[in-house]
Amino acid sequence: MHSIAYSSSSSRNRNLMIGAVCAVVLFLLVLNQNSLGDGSLSGGGYGGSSKGLSTSQEQLINNLVKSEVENALLSHMPKNTNSKKTSDNGLQVAELSESKRMRILVTGGAGFVGSHLVDRLMMAGHEVIVLDNFFTGRKKNVMHWVNHPNFQLISHDVVEPIMLEVDQIYHLACPASPPHYQYNPVKTIKTSTMGTLNMLGLAKRVKARILLTSTSEVYGDPEVHPQPETYWGNVNPIGPRACYDEGKRVAETMMYAYQKQSKVDVRVARIFNTFGPRMHPNDGRVVSNFIIQALQDKDITIYGNGEQTRSFQYVSDLVEGLIRLMNGDYDQPTNIGNPDEYTVNDFSKYIKELTKSSSVIKHLEATADDPRKRKPDISVAKRELGWEPKVDVKTGLAKTIEYFAGVLDEGGEIVPTGPDATKPKGGY
């Protein structure tokens, strides 16, 4: 674990400028809220107006997202492909030959991880269909692709069947933060079970490879440290986390039952705590909460004695791991995480230092069944995928702090979400 030394340069002035532009864009978007789905949304729920954004409004949005997305993705452009400007939003996507271009479904693609994955797949030149019910996801996470000819956004709940024609399915749809997945535990179970069943039925029908984003939570409160994939876990089947943990465990069981019985081509990623830009500001997770609290000089809230540990991975590393797993030959569960482990106590001090905050660190009551330690054994991913994390936590946190500073400048005060079950805050 860690000793901490880091100083970050303040980006307040730049963020103020970005914030002002964002405010204008948001205002224009509110005026046009019913028209955002023009041509690219199906499945209902968007007011039915056929009016699109005006060119000048689109230009504003595009200018805003362009630098962020392009900077983030430039390093991932496929080599030896011709890059071509196919989008009226100015984003460059690679041109893939028909034999290499796939039609890829991303369920939960408007969420935090999903939207970063969509960026990578779009930039690589694939056709991407995002399917999302916007429970915790947000349209703005994928807004920069709406109207691109390779992109389709479908408002749909995976609990309901759907007929599509696709080559690969990244199945992410499921709330991931404890306060959000505990808000409607029955729905969380339905999403993991019925939703995964439907995606497996689809994969079987169209012979698509399907990847499930499972979780380190299948190990529960682990008695083995770090956790290898061979560890069967220690999960309370009736506790507050069970709707998520057991839901994912059943989802994994279904993946391998369909593989055995119906020869469906499956991949299972067990994801460990991941952070980065586009995390939901109200998801109540430790990274977002501590950063938001520190940036506003509010109390930093530690649940319990703070000696529990987590290991934090930056989102671009996760996306690289998912793509490698999907396109490789290895079909057994694979941990994708960064073994860089911190106690929550140390992590709170780290965030405080990075943000130069005057927040007070405060201990609240421990939450039920909170895993006491967590760290991935990533030897399988190293061996089978040639993958390991590339972005250190310090670098990832600097980008995430900058992101949340921008969100605060743009939208004003954020009241952090506590440990209790909470409905995700809406907003496009």
Ligand code: NAD
């Ligand atoms: P997120 O909440 O940002 O994204 C989940 C997305 O799924 C959202 O866009 C949400 O609207 C959508 N969704 C939820 N229920 C749905 C339903 N019934 N039908 C259609 N869409 C639905 O979470 P995330 O952090 O991006 O997580 C993505 C996936 O990765 C999840 O499956 C999660 O379990 C897994 N995972 C994430 C982490 C992490 O640290 N972020 C860790 C382990 C596993």
Ligand code: UDP
């Ligand atoms: N399914 C779906 N889309 C498809 C194919 C199947 O949503 O393209 C759903 C289907 O409605 C069913 C589930 O997937 O609820 C499982 O399908 P499967 O064919 O395995 O089972 P069955 O329909 O025979 O029960």
Ligand code: UDP
């Ligand atoms: N946590 C905390 N304060 C917060 C949010 C989370 O102390 O404001 C703790 C939480 O109790 C857990 C750890 O941080 O021990 C990670 O919590 P998170 O919800 O981010 O992820 P998960 O528990 O699902 O790994």
